[in-house]
Amino acid sequence: MILMKRLLVGALAGTMVLSMAACGGNAPASSAAPAGSGAAASAGGTLNVMVEVEVATLDPQIATDGTSFEVIANYTDGLMQMDKNGKAVPALAEKTDVSKDGKTYTFHLRDAKWSNGDPVTADDFVFGWQRAADPKNASEYSYMLSDIGQIKNAADVIAGKKPLTDLGIKAVDDKTLEVQLNVPVSYFQSLMYFPTFYPVNRKFYQSLPAGTFATSPKTVLSNGAFVLDSYEPAAQSFSLVKNKNYYDAGKVKLDGLKYQVIKDSQQAFMSYQNGDLDIVKLSGDQVDQVKDDPELKVVGAGYLWYLTMNSHDVPALNNVNMRLALSNALNRKSIVDDVVKDGSVATYTAVPPQFAAGPDGSDFSADQNKFKDVCADDTAKAAQYYAKAKKELGKDKFSFELLLEDQTETQNVAAVLKEQIEKALPGVTLNLKVEPKKQRVEDIQNGKYQVCLTRWGPDYADPMTYLGMWVTGNDNNYGLWSNKKYDSIIADCTTGAYVSDPSARWKAMYDAEKIVMDEAVIAPVYTKADANMIKSGVTGIEFHPVALNRVYKSAAKG
Amino acid sequence: MKRYILKRVLISLFTLLTITLVLFLLLQLMPGSPFNDEKLNDDQRAVLNAKYGLDQPLYIQFGRYVVNLTRGDFGVSYNISKNTPISQLVQTRLPISIKIGGMAVGLGALAGLLLGIVAALNSNTLLDSLCTVVSVLGVSVPSYVFALALSYSFGFKLSWLPMLYNLKAPFQSSIMPSIALSMFTLASIARFTRNEMVEVMGSDFMLLAESKGVSGAPLIVRHALRNTLIPIITVLAPLIVDLMTGSLVVEKIFSIPGVGSLLVTAIQSNDYNVVIALSFIYSAMYIGIMLAVDILYGIIDPRIRLAKDSGGDQPGRPGFLARWARVLGISKPKRKAVSALE
Numbered sequence: 001m002i003l004m005k006r007l008l009v010g011a012l013a014g015t016m017v018l019s020m021a022a023c024g025g026n027a028p029a030s031s032a033a034p035a036g037s038g039a040a041a042s043a044g045g046t047l048n049v050m051v052e053v054e055v056a057t058l059d060p061q062i063a064t065d066g067t068s069f070e071v072i073a074n075y076t077d078g079l080m081q082m083d084k085n086g087k088a089v090p091a092l093a094e095k096t097d098v099s100k101d102g103k104t105y106t107f108h109l110r111d112a113k114w115s116n117g118d119p120v121t122a123d124d125f126v127f128g129w130q131r132a133a134d135p136k137n138a139s140e141y142s143y144m145l146s147d148i149g150q151i152k153n154a155a156d157v158i159a160g161k162k163p164l165t166d167l168g169i170k171a172v173d174d175k176t177l178e179v180q181l182n183v184p185v186s187y188f189q190s191l192m193y194f195p196t197f198y199p200v201n202r203k204f205y206q207s208l209p210a211g212t213f214a215t216s217p218k219t220v221l222s223n224g225a226f227v228l229d230s231y232e233p234a235a236q237s238f239s240l241v242k243n244k245n246y247y248d249a250g251k252v253k254l255d256g257l258k259y260q261v262i263k264d265s266q267q268a269f270m271s272y273q274n275g276d277l278d279i280v281k282l283s284g285d286q287v288d289q290v291k292d293d294p295e296l297k298v299v300g301a302g303y304l305w306y307l308t309m310n311s312h313d314v315p316a317l318n319n320v321n322m323r324l325a326l327s328n329a330l331n332r333k334s335i336v337d338d339v340v341k342d343g344s345v346a347t348y349t350a351v352p353p354q355f356a357a358g359p360d361g362s363d364f365s366a367d368q369n370k371f372k373d374v375c376a377d378d379t380a381k382a383a384q385y386y387a388k389a390k391k392e393l394g395k396d397k398f399s400f401e402l403l404l405e406d407q408t409e410t411q412n413v414a415a416v417l418k419e420q421i422e423k424a425l426p427g428v429t430l431n432l433k434v435e436p437k438k439q440r441v442e443d444i445q446n447g448k449y450q451v452c453l454t455r456w457g458p459d460y461a462d463p464m465t466y467l468g469m470w471v472t473g474n475d476n477n478y479g480l481w482s483n484k485k486y487d488s489i490i491a492d493c494t495t496g497a498y499v500s501d502p503s504a505r506w507k508a509m510y511d512a513e514k515i516v517m518d519e520a521v522i523a524p525v526y527t528k529a530d531a532n533m534i535k536s537g538v539t540g541i542e543f544h545p546v547a548l549n550r551v552y553k554s555a556a557k558g
Numbered sequence: 559m560k561r562y563i564l565k566r567v568l569i570s571l572f573t574l575l576t577i578t579l580v581l582f583l584l585l586q587l588m589p590g591s592p593f594n595d596e597k598l599n600d601d602q603r604a605v606l607n608a609k610y611g612l613d614q615p616l617y618i619q620f621g622r623y624v625v626n627l628t629r630g631d632f633g634v635s636y637n638i639s640k641n642t643p644i645s646q647l648v649q650t651r652l653p654i655s656i657k658i659g660g661m662a663v664g665l666g667a668l669a670g671l672l673l674g675i676v677a678a679l680n681s682n683t684l685l686d687s688l689c690t691v692v693s694v695l696g697v698s699v700p701s702y703v704f705a706l707a708l709s710y711s712f713g714f715k716l717s718w719l720p721m722l723y724n725l726k727a728p729f730q731s732s733i734m735p736s737i738a739l740s741m742f743t744l745a746s747i748a749r750f751t752r753n754e755m756v757e758v759m760g761s762d763f764m765l766l767a768e769s770k771g772v773s774g775a776p777l778i779v780r781h782a783l784r785n786t787l788i789p790i791i792t793v794l795a796p797l798i799v800d801l802m803t804g805s806l807v808v809e810k811i812f813s814i815p816g817v818g819s820l821l822v823t824a825i826q827s828n829d830y831n832v833v834i835a836l837s838f839i840y841s842a843m844y845i846g847i848m849l850a851v852d853i854l855y856g857i858i859d860p861r862i863r864l865a866k867d868s869g870g871d872q873p874g875r876p877g878f879l880a881r882w883a884r885v886l887g888i889s890k891p892k893r894k895a896v897s898a899l900e
Contacts, residue, residue, distance in 0.1 A: 054823070057640040064594055138609040140594055140602065159601075211641060233639035234647055236815040237725065260722060263810050263819070266706070270714045271721055438590030438828060445595070459597070475599045 044242065044255035045557035047538065048278045049550075050262045050271070054234045058214035060195040061132040064140045066549045072195045073548045074240055074257060075222035079107050079125070079177075080192035082551065084542045086461055087357065088190040092120060092199070092223070093177075102184025102500050107177040112247045114201050115222040122171035124199030130164040132196050133157040141196045148460060149191050150495070152180040184499040186359075187462040194460070194547050199223070225252045225553045236261045253540070253556040269533075278538050278557065282531045284409050287342040290533065298343030300354030301530045302545025303457035304466070305413070306347075307402075307523040312480035314450050316398050321389035323520035326451075327375050328382035329424035330417060336526050339412050343529035348375045350516045351463040351509075352527040355545040359502040364463045364509070371517040375524070379424040386425045399429045403444070403452040405437040413525070414453055444478045452478065455528070461546045463509050464493065470521055479521060486515045563853060570845045575624070577841045578834060582620050585830045592636035592828045610636065623834070632838075633831035638823055644835045648817060652839070654728075655809070655816035659801050661736035666743025666801075667794060673744065674751025675778070681756050689748060696745025702807045705738035709811060723814040735808050743797045750793060750885065754786045788859050793885040795851040799844050 051067045060072050081091035090096070094110040112120040132139050133146075133154055145167075146154035152168025168180035181188065191197060201221050205213055214220045217228045225248070226240035241256040243249065260276075262268040265283040272280040282290070290296050307326065311318045332346035345353060346368075353365040390396045404414045411434060418430040430451070435443065444452050456476070458465045468474065471490050472482040489512045492498045498505035516522065534541065537558035542551040593606050607613040611622065626633065632644035639647060677689035712734060713721035723731045758764060759782060767781045806818035813819075817836055824832035 054638060056637055057642075059640070062640050064597075135605060136609075138602075138605045140598060140606070143599075143602070211643075215642065215646075232650065233642040234635075234815075234820065236723065236813050260813065262722065262813050264813075267709065267721060267811055267813070270710070274714055274717060274721070276722070436589070438588070438595065441595045442589045456596075476596075 044253055046239075046256040046258050047254050047552060047555060047557055048258050048260065048276060049552075050260050050268055050277050050280055052261070052263060052281070054236065054261050055231075055238075058220055058228075058231070060198040060200065060214075061128060061137060061139050061141070063195055069195050069547060070549050070551075071238075071240075071259070072198065073193075073224070074226045074552060075220075075224045075228050075243070076195070076198050077112070077224045078192055078195070078198045079109075080189055081553075082193050082542070082544055082548065084554075085357070086190075086355070086544050086546065087361075088193060091193070093192070096189065102186075103181045105179040105181070105188065106172075107179070109175045109177065110247060112223055113245055114204070115227055115243065115245065116201075116204065118201055118203065118221075119174070120199060120201075120223050121174045122177040123174070124201050125177050125197075126167075126169050126171050127202040127205070128198055128200040129169050130157075130167055131200060133167050134164055135160040139196070141194075144191060144194060144196050144460075148185075149188060150182045150185050152182055183495045186499070186502045186505060187460065190461050225249075226254075226257060229256065248553075252553055254552060257552055272533055272535075278535045279541065280533050282342065282533060284340055284342045284531075287531045293533065295533045295536055297532050297534050298529050299532065299543040300345070300545050301457075301528040302352060302355035303455050303528050304347060304352040305453065305455045305525045305528065306350075307417075307525065308444065308452050308454055308478045309520075309523070310447060310450050310452075310479050311521075313447060314400070316389075316393055316395070317400070317450065317479075319389050319393055320519055321385045321392065322398075323523070324374060325382045325385035325389055325425055326421060326428075327520045327523035328378050328385060329421045330523065330525065331377045331379075331420050332525055333377055334420075335413055335416055339416050340409060340526065342531040345527045345529060346377075347524040347527045348372065350513050350522060350524060351466045352458075352524070354527060355458050356461050356463045356465075358506045364506075370510075371514065374517050374520065382424050386428075390427075396427045397429075398427060399431065401431050401433050401450045403433050403435065403440055403449045405440045406434050407437075410453060417453070417525075445475065447478070447480060449478075453525070454478070458546050463513070464490075467509060467512050467516070468494070470516055481519070481521045483515060483519070486512055489515075562856075563849075566849055566852060570849060573845060574838065574841055578624070578627075578838055579620065581834050581837050582616075582623070585828075585833060586616065588828060590828055592830060610634075627838075632835040635824075635832050636829050637827050638820070638829050638832060644832055647820065647832070648835065648839065651815055651817045651820055654723075654814060655802075655805060655818060657728075658732050658735050658739065658808075658814065658816065659798075659805055661732055662739035662801050662805075663743060663794075663798055665736055666740035666797075667747055667790075669740070670744040670747025671751055671790075673748035675755060675783075677748065677752040678755035678759065679778075681752070686752070689752065693745040693749040693752075696741040697749075699741070700807075701738050701741060702811070704741050705735065705808045705811045708734040708738055721812070723812050725815075731812070731814075735805075735812050735814060738808050739801055739805060743794075743801065746793070746797055746885065747790060749887065751786060751790060753887065754789055755782055758782050758785050788855070789884065791851060791854060791858070792881055795847050796882070796885070798847055802840055802843065 051070075053065070053067055055071050056065050056068045057063050058068065058072055060076060063069055063072060077091045079091060079093035080088040083089045092109055092112055093107040095108040097106040097108075098104070099106075107122075109120065109122060114120060129145065129151075131137055132142055132144070135158060142154075142158045145151045146158055153162050153166045154168065156162040157164060157167050170178045172178050185191075204221055208219055212219050215233055217231055220228055222228060222243055223246075225243055225246055227243045229239045229241045231238040237258070237260045239256060239258045242252055242254060246252060260271075262271065265286060268277065268280050269282065269286055271277045287296070309317045309323050309326065311323070316322050332348070336344045336346045347353065347365075348368045349365045349370060351365050353363055353368065356364040358364055402414055402418065404410050414432050418432060421428055421430050440452065440454070443449050444454060456466065456469065467490060469476040470481060470486065471477065472484075472487050489508050493505050493508050493512070498508050530543070532543075538555065539558060540555040542554065543549065544551065591603070591607075591612075593603065598606070604613070611619060614622075623633070630645065632648070635642050635644055635647060673689050673692065677686045680686050709721050712718045719734050720727060720731050723735075764777075764781060767777060772781070802818075805816065806822050808814070809816045809818040810822065817839070820832065821836045823829075824836065
């Protein structure tokens, strides 16, 4: 029929037009593989990077998440920066003088400029730190100034009891910054590479309409390796270009960075494979596919997955031998090799390896056998502890609820944990309870759990970020455990006798850790690693488990 | 007509307010807060709650929210983009989502119509069966699967279209998402059109027209199609809504900076203001579309227009349940028998 023919012709024509519009225009392949390959004429190239979530904020004193930190640090330098091993090295602070009592730091700034031509002055740092402590800003990281950094008057300023100008930081002159601490803090300089301590140009900030700071390239200044080129709040893609006026511009080899937010791991991997991305983070099941690929690079992410046991509300878990039995019944090696499979490391210490280095430069938890008599993959030992526990408790049947969050990896690990424990300790039943993450966090903070598979990430590069958790009454002491000797050791390390003696402090922290392990306050399981694919030819990307996840200053695209 | 429209508008406004209130209450039941619960201590939480007014009693919070709403102030985001006014977040994203949704509706409706007509004209032949197969696939396969399949084939393997949304090539980036989204609409409309048309083709006025000598294209377009279109518009409204919600997943896959992915992220991170604001926008759009369809219905169908007088609901127009029953193919429309001889 004529109408039929007309309809079919119409449909065919429509399809042809559509495909012409798609293939015509600019060949999508070249627009999809952007500036990186060839379009940037010079040798540097643009690195195509992905992140899994949008940038929450570019305001250095408000940001709390890894993605925001990473982007801010691309275009801002603080007093210090990290070398490739995570050690603090000078950035804007050319020279640092520390007083004999360790409580006064004098930073001598080098000559550097903001992207609007203004010189970087000590007052920029004063303004930035005051913003962090200002109760009006309600910065979630203000505790870095008070509890962690122990800056004079910080706690009072944050609580609104003292004015901002009382904060223990002073601009002696344009190039000299003086900071006063309550007690010596051995890792203070490594706090200086956290964006919370970054400078903000006071004059520029005050010239902007309220609430617009750091919302676009025009409302933010750069003094770092790159300059923000395109960005809007919660952007799915944004970019930076090389900062020609950077004081260290010679070291920066890239022409720019192009960020893309990709939430679906499959899409991310495919974008990497067709050249749209130069680096991609793999999910656990994808690692298996690329096990032997030379482009695979596994880096420590520094956060520890562990079992916390509620000794306060569950009588059976109040028994040390019971907890020790649970800890030794696990087969951590099997979990990391067969379940997680992404290079994560089985852990037998309360402080995970790969993130904190001591006065002699060594990793605090390099020796994973330190506590092997109380924490190992040893079902025989577990059975012994279990026998003792059964006798002391007068029971031989136990039922515990294992709380976990609804992530795939966590659920797989929990299923295996259940199997391992129930097999090694006959009479123990572990019931799994899955909850959304926010619910799980709320429950353990309120003590509404029995056993929970949870994780903790380091806030700064010192073991205290973990050990501090188990002090009596600490919000993150989920098992409500309490030990006076432990509390006193920790107090000595943070504000007491050991603050001026780094090596004594280091040793004391081992003593504290021993208490935690002997009493099986927690049962560490594994330390997470990130599996990344990086295009061969791309070098120099620095990965850090603390503060700045990735640093591109020294990266090059070959 | 006027009283009717006014009544509907008032009901819509009241519905919107109720939806907002229910959402507000539901969000309070969610565990946790918009802030980093794991790492904050109680003092810090108190300071943050005070800063955003979250420590006030619920009715004050809600009252303040409604007042701000009338001024067009949706509040600020707590953690997706800290302290950013939500109106700023939405104004760049909403047009993109609407554009893709619009393309999907257009594509789905037109292609579905075409497919349905082809099937109806060749009813009970192989072509009809093929169209049925396409319809069933389109309805049962989730848009997520279509999105992945398209992305993999045209985006990855063939590199014809960009896999991820590229701001510099908005049209090309919108093709695959629109197609993925449109499949359900296409399939539903195709099926529905086919059934309706077969009914219409067999009815008395068609017989009259044919015997008058009208044939071919004019017969189909002027007589059959016009009658078929009326119920299609009715079912298109809930399908449009389906598109708005379906876009959530497709937006995630293609990294489209639209409101769908923003809503999902907001729910997962307890960003209350963003959730309420977006749900409000979605509700407003839905109610607006239903209102428009209702009015359109009255305009297009002369039977309705002429049969109606003052106020009241439109007689002759099927009720809510009846309409959905027809979309799902459970019941057939009742048609007044018009005898060609009368």
